[in-house]
Amino acid sequence: MKKTILTGLRPTGNLHLGHLFGAGENWKRLQDDYEFFLEIADVQALTDNFNDPEKVRKNVYEITMDLLSIGVDPEKVHFFIQSQIPEIAELTVFYSNLVTVSRLERNPTVKAEIAQKKELFGTNGESITYGFLGYPVSQAADITAFNGEVVPVGDDQLPLLEQCREIVRKFNSIYGEILKEPEQILSNTSRVKGLDGNEKMGKSLGNAIFLVDSEETITEKIMNAVTDPQKIKKDDPANPDVCMVYYYHNLVNKKNLNTVCSECKNGSRGCVFCKRELIAAMNEFLNPIREKRKYYEEHPDTVKQILKDGTAFAQKRATEQMEKVREAMKINYDID
Ligand code: TRP
Numbered sequence: 159m160k161k162t163i164l165t166g167l168r169p170t171g172n173l174h175l176g177h178l179f180g181a182g183e184n185w186k187r188l189q190d191d192y193e194f195f196l197e198i199a200d201v202q203a204l205t206d207n208f209n210d211p212e213k214v215r216k217n218v219y220e221i222t223m224d225l226l227s228i229g230v231d232p233e234k235v236h237f238f239i240q241s242q243i244p245e246i247a248e249l250t251v252f253y254s255n256l257v258t259v260s261r262l263e264r265n266p267t268v269k270a271e272i273a274q275k276k277e278l279f280g281t282n283g284e285s286i287t288y289g290f291l292g293y294p295v296s297q298a299a300d301i302t303a304f305n306g307e308v309v310p311v312g313d314d315q316l317p318l319l320e321q322c323r324e325i326v327r328k329f330n331s332i333y334g335e336i337l338k339e340p341e342q343i344l345s346n347t348s349r350v351k352g353l354d355g356n357e358k359m360g361k362s363l364g365n366a367i368f369l370v371d372s373e374e375t376i377t378e379k380i381m382n383a384v385t386d387p388q389k390i391k392k393d394d395p396a397n398p399d400v401c402m403v404y405y406y407h408n409l410v411n412k413k414n415l416n417t418v419c420s421e422c423k424n425g426s427r428g429c430v431f432c433k434r435e436l437i438a439a440m441n442e443f444l445n446p447i448r449e450k451r452k453y454y455e456e457h458p459d460t461v462k463q464i465l466k467d468g469t470a471f472a473q474k475r476a477t478e479q480m481e482k483v484r485e486a487m488k489i490n491y492d493i494d
Contacts, residue, residue, distance in 0.1 A: 163188060164306030164340070166197035166240070166297075169217035170207060173224040174366035176350040176359035179409065182228045184310055184345045189234040195304050195472055196230065198222060198465075201240045201247070202297065205290045206275055222461055224369055227451035237468035240300065245476040249299035252487060254292060256328040257321070262291050267317045274362075298322035302337050303476045310343040333486040350409070355384045355402055367406075367440070369447050376444070380406070380437050385429050392428035403429065403436050411439035 165185065173182070188194065198221060203214045222237060230237075240246060262268060268291065272283040279286045297318050301309060302325075309319055319342050326337045349358050352365025359366045367379060383403050389396035398404035398419050407418045414435070421427035454461050484490040 160191065160193045161307045162305055163192040163194045163308045163310060164197065164301050164304050165195075165310050166199040166202070166300055167221065168199050168203040169214055169221045170203050171217060171361040172220055172368045172370050173228070174350075174359055174361065174368045175409065176366065177224075178228055178369065179350050180312055180345050181310070182225070182230065184343070185235070186229050186231075188310060188343070189231055192308065194235040195306065195475075196225070196235050196237050196468075197240050197300055197472075198237065199240045199297075199300065202293055202300075205287070205293045205296075206271075206278060208287075208289070218465075219458075219461060220370075222465060223451055223454045226454050226461070226464070227447045228369065229450075232464040232468070235468075236471045237464055238472035239465060239469055242469045243303065243473055243476050245480040246296065246299045246303050248480065249303055249483065250292070250296040252483070253295045253298055253325050253329070256325050256332075257295055259291070261321070261324075262294060265294055265317050265321055267314055268294060270314075294318050294321045295325065298325045301340050302326060303479055304472060305338055305475070305479055306340050307338055308343055309340050310345060312345050312349070316342065333483075336482050336486045351402065351405055353379055353383045353402055355400075369444065370451065371444075373437075373441055376440050377437050380433050380440065383433070389429065392430075393425045395425035396422050396429075398422045403432055406440065407432075407436055410443040411436060414439075 165181075167177075167181075185194070185196070198218050200214050200218055203217070204211070207214050218239060225237070226232065272279050272286055272290070279290065294317075298321065300306075301319075301322055309315075311319065319340060323339045326339045329337050351357055352359040352363055353367065354363075354365040356363055356365055367376065371379070380403065383406070385401045385403055386396040386398075387400075388394070401422070404418060404422060408415055411418070418427070418432065418435070422432065481490070
């Protein structure tokens with residue numbers, strides 16, 4: 159029997175190269191060997207976008223199309239929408255008894271996010287909502303509603319997984335051994351850096367290359383990417399290790415990497431030339447993804463059917479799991 163993978167992502171914006179190299183490539187490797195549930199976490203996205211439901215709804219479809227276009231295979235992976243599985247919300251309520259408020263306040267991932275979202279949650283987190291503070295509880299429900307055994311995530315998600323395991327242990331110690339403690343698989347590609355040289359590429363950081371970016375947008379972004387500040391004239395020798403253009407050559411233009419590197423170092427390659435070469439390589443890299451995406455954009459019913467089938471499959475698993483949970487918690491009344 160294949161082990162079960164459960165992973166998720168928040169539908170708040172299109173996928174960028176960071177998602178592709180950090181998560182997508184990993185998921186594509188795993189999809190053959192596991193029973194794979196991929197949750198489009200719209201309920202979690204609402205915890206910090208409750209005032210913009212249209213954005214979340216739109217991005218459920220956008221993200222699904224992005225994932226399909228990078229080769230996450232709907233024949234192997236069950237794509238489902240979190241809000242459509244009520245058992246997840248139900249489990250969240252029961253799990254909320256098993257975690258203290260102070261434990262949630264100490265969760266490093268939650269803490270870091272609250273600090274980033276001052277506009278929503280106040281300068282010192284004084285306006286934090288019950289829902290956002292509690293999203294790790296809901297994420298524990300995401301995983302355990304499907305008996306998720308393995309969760310592929312980036313290291314920023316580890317505190318959430320640890321919190322999930324604590325809830326599982328607490329649940330099992332009170333109500334009986336029903337739930338499985340999930341293990342992580344860390345994404346094995348390190349984070350992709352941003353166009354500005356920031357350690358992390360991120361939508362909110364404004365330094366991302368999106369899979370849906372047009373050729374014009376790619377040109378503009380790469381033309382403005384950060385290069386070695388010591389290089390003033392076209393034929394000055396430079397240090398590729400501090401150049402974002404070289405960094406992306408390393409992602410999408412591996413075959414020419416040695417040439418790029420040595421010409422940069424010996425001053426025989428100007429930055430504009432080097433950027434033009436990267437733009438061409440980036441477009442070549444993105445073209446097959448764009449083509450697949452175009453197909454799905456032109457066939458919205460196919461996308462909906464994938465979500466419908468995946469959600470129905472996930473629903474079955476959650477229904478079975480919830481029956482066990484209700485019985486263990488003695489809330490299975492035979493009154494109907
Ligand atoms: N918190 C994850 C993120 O922000 C998304 C997510 C929701 C998730 N449910 C999950 C990840 C369950 C792993 C398992 O990217």
